[in-house]
Amino acid sequence: MRGLIAVFISVFLAELGDKTQVATFLFATDPSLNRTGVFLASALALALSSFIAVVAGSQISRYVSPSTLKTIAGIGFVVIGVWFVVTARR
Numbered sequence: 001m002r003g004l005i006a007v008f009i010s011v012f013l014a015e016l017g018d019k020t021q022v023a024t025f026l027f028a029t030d031p032s033l034n035r036t037g038v039f040l041a042s043a044l045a046l047a048l049s050s051f052i053a054v055v056a057g058s059q060i061s062r063y064v065s066p067s068t069l070k071t072i073a074g075i076g077f078v079v080i081g082v083w084f085v086v087t088a089r090r
Contacts, residue, residue: 011050020045020046
């Protein structure tokens with residue numbers, strides 16, 4: 001159960017304020033769109049992308065160790081963070 005809670009908290013915090021949430025926010029401001037429909041469509045999109053990530057992750061982990069994947073992901077996040085900081089100063 002602790003693992004599932006960690007996944008929930010990690011994904012929830014990662015999604016706060018990201019491009020997906022901003023896009024959903026903007027769709028919800030459109031008076032021609034049903035708010036329930038916007039919620040359902042965005043929730044389904046997130047569920048589908050999460051499903052793809054789980055399937056891809058489980059397949060990749062057959063060939064690459066979890067520690068190597070975590071290292072690669074960590075380096076990727078650091079590179080993206082540095083890139084954001086560098087481009088923000090322009």
